[in-house]
Amino acid sequence: MTAxxxxxxxxxxxxxxxITLIVxxxxxxxxxxxxxxxxxxxxxxxxxxxxxxxxxxxxxITGIEIPExxxxxxxxxxxxxLPIHLRYVRWMGNLLKLDLxxxxxxxxxxxxxxxxxxxxxxxxxxxxxxxxxxxxxxxxVAKAVKNGSKFDLASSITVFMGYSTPGWAFGAIMLxxxxxxxxxxxxxxxxxxxxxxxxxxxxxxxxxxxxxTILPVAxxxxxxxxxxxxxxxxxxxxxxxxxxxxxAFAKGLSEKRVIxxxxxxxxxxxxxxxxxxxxxLVLAGSxxxxxxxxxxxxxxxxxxxxxxxxxxxxxxxxxxxxxLLLIGNIISDILYxxxxxxxxxx
Amino acid sequence: xxENKKEILSENExxxxxxxxxxxxxxxxxFRSLKRGYYSFLIMSFLFVISFILPVFVNHTALVVKYNGSxxxxxxxxxxxxxxxxxxxxxGETNYRQLKEQFKGDNSDNWVLxxxxxxxxxxxxxxxxxxxxxxxxxxxxxxxxxxxxxxxFSRLLYGFNISISFAIVVTFLAYLFGVTIGATLGFFSGKxxxxxxRIIEIWATLPFLYVIxxxxxxxxxxxxxxxxxxxxxxxEGITYYVRGEFYxxxxxxxxxxxxxxxxxxxTIIFKHILPNSLTPIISFAPFxxxxxxxxxxxxxxxxxxxPPPTPSWGQLISQGMNNxxxxxxxxxxxxxxxxxxxxxxxxxxxxxxxFDPKVYSxxx
Numbered sequence: 001m002t003a004x005x006x007x008x009x010x011x012x013x014x015x016x017x018x019i020t021l022i023v024x025x026x027x028x029x030x031x032x033x034x035x036x037x038x039x040x041x042x043x044x045x046x047x048x049x050x051x052x053x054x055x056x057x058x059x060x061i062t063g064i065e066i067p068e069x070x071x072x073x074x075x076x077x078x079x080x081x082l083p084i085h086l087r088y089v090r091w092m093g094n095l096l097k098l099d100l101x102x103x104x105x106x107x108x109x110x111x112x113x114x115x116x117x118x119x120x121x122x123x124x125x126x127x128x129x130x131x132x133x134x135x136x137x138x139x140x141v142a143k144a145v146k147n148g149s150k151f152d153l154a155s156s157i158t159v160f161m162g163y164s165t166p167g168w169a170f171g172a173i174m175l176x177x178x179x180x181x182x183x184x185x186x187x188x189x190x191x192x193x194x195x196x197x198x199x200x201x202x203x204x205x206x207x208x209x210x211x212x213t214i215l216p217v218a219x220x221x222x223x224x225x226x227x228x229x230x231x232x233x234x235x236x237x238x239x240x241x242x243x244x245x246x247x248a249f250a251k252g253l254s255e256k257r258v259i260x261x262x263x264x265x266x267x268x269x270x271x272x273x274x275x276x277x278x279x280x281l282v283l284a285g286s287x288x289x290x291x292x293x294x295x296x297x298x299x300x301x302x303x304x305x306x307x308x309x310x311x312x313x314x315x316x317x318x319x320x321x322x323x324l325l326l327i328g329n330i331i332s333d334i335l336y337x338x339x340x341x342x343x344x345x346x
Numbered sequence: 347x348x349e350n351k352k353e354i355l356s357e358n359e360x361x362x363x364x365x366x367x368x369x370x371x372x373x374x375x376x377f378r379s380l381k382r383g384y385y386s387f388l389i390m391s392f393l394f395v396i397s398f399i400l401p402v403f404v405n406h407t408a409l410v411v412k413y414n415g416s417x418x419x420x421x422x423x424x425x426x427x428x429x430x431x432x433x434x435x436x437x438g439e440t441n442y443r444q445l446k447e448q449f450k451g452d453n454s455d456n457w458v459l460x461x462x463x464x465x466x467x468x469x470x471x472x473x474x475x476x477x478x479x480x481x482x483x484x485x486x487x488x489x490x491x492x493x494x495x496x497x498x499f500s501r502l503l504y505g506f507n508i509s510i511s512f513a514i515v516v517t518f519l520a521y522l523f524g525v526t527i528g529a530t531l532g533f534f535s536g537k538x539x540x541x542x543x544r545i546i547e548i549w550a551t552l553p554f555l556y557v558i559x560x561x562x563x564x565x566x567x568x569x570x571x572x573x574x575x576x577x578x579x580x581x582e583g584i585t586y587y588v589r590g591e592f593y594x595x596x597x598x599x600x601x602x603x604x605x606x607x608x609x610x611x612x613t614i615i616f617k618h619i620l621p622n623s624l625t626p627i628i629s630f631a632p633f634x635x636x637x638x639x640x641x642x643x644x645x646x647x648x649x650x651x652x653p654p655p656t657p658s659w660g661q662l663i664s665q666g667m668n669n670x671x672x673x674x675x676x677x678x679x680x681x682x683x684x685x686x687x688x689x690x691x692x693x694x695x696x697x698x699x700x701f702d703p704k705v706y707s708x709x710x
Contacts, residue, residue: 011544018548023557030564160695164687166640168647172667173680181670189670287556288644292667302556303648306563314560322551 004345005334012326017092019322020315024088027311028080034104034309035078042066078104095319101312105305110316114298118283120192121290121297125282127213128220136225137271140232144267145259147237159226167223168288174215175292187215190293216293220286228271236267269340276332280324376700383696386689397507404500406466408442410459421461443474465497467504467657480665480672489678493665496655498674502682504657509686512573513638517631519577521584525627528585529615532592539589546582554579555644562650569652576641583634584627591623629701632694636687643683659683 027033075081079101082090094101100110143152178186188194194208239245240263248258287299294300298317305313337343378384401421402409411418413432420427420442429436432445446458465471465487472495475481479495489498531542561567561575595601596619604614645651646660647667654661659679666675 011547014544015547015551018545019552022548022552023560026557026560030561160688160691161684164636164684164691166644168644169663169680169683172663172676176666176670176673176676179670182673288648291648303559306556306559318553318556321553321556325551325553 001337001345005330008330008333012323012330015326016322020092020319021088023318024091024315025084027314028084028087033078033080034311035074035080037309038074038078039066039071091315100316100319103305103310103313105308105310105313110312113313114301114316114320117296117298117301120295121299122282123192124213124216124220124289124295124297128217129278129282131217132221132224132228133271135221136228137232137268140229141236141259141264141267143229143233144236144240147233155229159229162222162229163226165222166288167219167221167286168292170222171215171219171289171292174218178215187211190216190295192295216289216295219289219292223286223289228274231274232267232271235270236263239263239267242266269336272339273332273336276330276335277325277328280321280328283320283324373700376703377696380696380699383692383694383699386692387696390686390689390693393506394510397503397510400503400507401461403461404463404465404467404503405461406442406464406469408440408445408458408460411442411445412455412457414456463500465500467496467501468655469496469500471495471497480669480675482672483674490672490674492662492675493669493672498662498678501657501662502659502678505659505662505679506682506686508569508652508656509639509642509659509683510635512569512642513635515573516576516580516638517634519573520581520634521627521631523577523581524584525588525620527581528588529592529620529623531585532589533596533611533615533619535593535596546585549579549582552579555641558641558645559648559650562645566653569656572642572645572652576638580634580638580641584630587626587630588623591626592619595619595622625701629694629698632690632697636690636694639683639687639690643679 072081079087079090091101098111100114102108103110103113106113139155143155146152175181175187175189177183179189180186188211191212193205193212194200197205197208200208240259242263245258245263248262249255253261283298287303289295290297290300291303298320301313302317302321304310305317333345337345377387396403401407405421407420407426409419409421411420411427411432418427418431420440426439429438429440432440434440434445434448436444442458442460443464446460449456449458471487471491472479475491475495479491480493480498481487481491481495483490487497487499489502492498492501527542527546531539558575558579562572565571565575567575592615601614601618604618609618642651642658643660643663646658647664648660649664651660652658659682662675662679666672666677666679669675
């Protein structure tokens with residue numbers, strides 16, 4: 001089994017190269033990249049915003065001429081001075097030295113820019129993740145045990161509604177209702193905490209933080225509420241129809257003991273393996289929710305980096321999130337094999 | 347002898363037909379018995395079909411105009427009637443609502459028949475409404491107007507047609523590729539499978555919304571380009587199920603029989619195995635449609651979806667989020683999306699129940 005997982009880890013390499021290659025090539029070959037944006041800005045006398053989309057090539061723009069030497073200089077700065085395959089090799093070489101380049105926008109190393117956003121994403125991600133599991137797993141178990149009851153049917157409606165509402169959409173409607181627009185002013189409009197947070201008293205700080213937390217976390221939870229609850233429910237139901245449960249009942253155990261001691265432990269196996277994606281979910285955040293609530297986490301950073309053509313940051317976030325996902329997949333399988341001795345990978 | 351053989355063959359053919367029809371009937375009957383899903387299906391199909399002739403119901407163009415003894419049918423005309431055709435003092439297209447009022451005052455036998463909801467999705471109502479847009483809901487405009495004074499209700503309905511059509515086309519194309527590739531991998535297995543699995547893993551790990559935003563930020567896609575982009579990054583989802591089904595079915599006797607009869611690979615894949623592996627494909631389709639609608643709304647919300655002035659739900663939401671007091675710009679499209687998605691989820695649940703019933707016997 002060790003050999004199997006070793007092989008799996010080695011297989012990360014080609015997959016990772018594939019992913020980065022695809023996005024790298026897309027970013028490099030399409031028109032309107034950072035170099036063209038910059039040239040356009042210079043030629044137009046700095047009037048075009050960097051976020052504007054421009055599909056015009058670099059050659060047909062007339063106006064101020066840019067000297068050849070400056071052009072070469074700029075090409076070098078934006079890394080367009082080599083043929084594309086060599087550019088990728090250079091990028092990969094730098095990556096192996098843990099050098100993701102410098103952000104065009106922040107003028108800082110990309111790694112620093114990304115790591116700066118970690119605390120915010122981890123804060124929301126961790127709370128959302130924990131609460132989701134704390135609510136969905138017991139709910140799923142209860143639904144399975146009382147399958148077909150009124151409670152089951154009533155909570156099924158909530159599950160259906162949760163499935164039909166993307167988390168960010170739920171956040172948006174909550175903001176409209178409680179964000180102090182035309183209705184109630186209960187919660188702030190977003191952000192991590194208030195701007196004058198430092199001046200608050202200790203209690204005020206906590207209250208402010210809580211107020212800024214509730215709606216985004218609710219958004220995170222709605223996103224995975226339905227799937228996790230149903231997964232738990234189906235898993236428990238499936239286990240309750242197994243022969244070993246029949247045996248447990250036959251030897252005279254109480255229903256409580258059968259369900260919680262025997263069925264539950266086996267039912268939680270598929271749910272526990274989901275924990276493998278813990279880091280991926282917690283670190284990478286959701287850029288839709290971060291966008292709705294204007295939370296300055298990793299997701300929003302990725303989104304703004306695309307808008308402002310900050311390619312080193314865009315690539316950096318891709319590297320990080322895909323590595324987390326790939327490693328998370330393997331951790332899930334390791335967890336699976338560890339928890340369930342019936343599973344043997346070869 | 348040959349006669350006999352033929353008879354047996356035809357009898358087999360009949361049997362096959364009977365069995366497949368009866369399985370389908372059984373599932374259909376089961377589906378119909380699940381009221382929630384069945385009625386959602388009826389309502390959604392009806393609304394979707396109706397939404398293709400939406401200009402007859404919701405439009406700023408008149409259905410019929412009787413003017414000086416002759417009849418005009420502006421909705422059915424491919425171009426527009428200029429205002430001067432009806433002696434209206436105005437540049438460009440006729441304003442039929444004004445024309446209607448004008449004819450009423452005239453006391454002539456000229457008349458205008460407007461659609462029941464007489465506002466178009468892309469029509470700027472700035473000169474007709476007091477105050478600055480977006481206007482809050484009122485009797486004439488039940489969901490108000492957006493920041494360019496366009497009627498929100500009208501945009502919602504046209505957005506419904508676009509969202510569903512988009513999702514169905516993307517789902518269909520993604521299935522076409524996904525099923526073909528999954529079937530190929532599952533059927534041929536071996537080296538093809540290993541190589542294909544690696545490529546699929548790359549695709550599955552790509553954060554697809556992120557990549558689509560990258561592509562869209564540069565290309566500014568139209569409807570068909572967006573369909574292609576979304577298809578290109580979502581086809582891999584179904585391959586797992588199809589591949590698994592093919593691995594299982596391939597070992598069955600009827601496949602060996604087909605192979606020993608000398609059937610071509612293509613025939614075996616599409617004629618023999620595929621019809622037997624349709625269950626996961628069909629029961630996942632509604633959920634794929636739900637996912638694709640959500641993706642479209644999210645992309646439009648982020649500003650990387652369909653180009654303006656396409657009526658879109660996500661674009662309305664993003665307007666509303668920029669100005670949180672204009673609650674109708676968020677509430678109306680989100681309710682529309684919610685109702686649409688929940689109806690499709692109901693359909694999906696019923697289809698899954700009908701095609702893939704899981705019956706668990708439980709003690710106590």
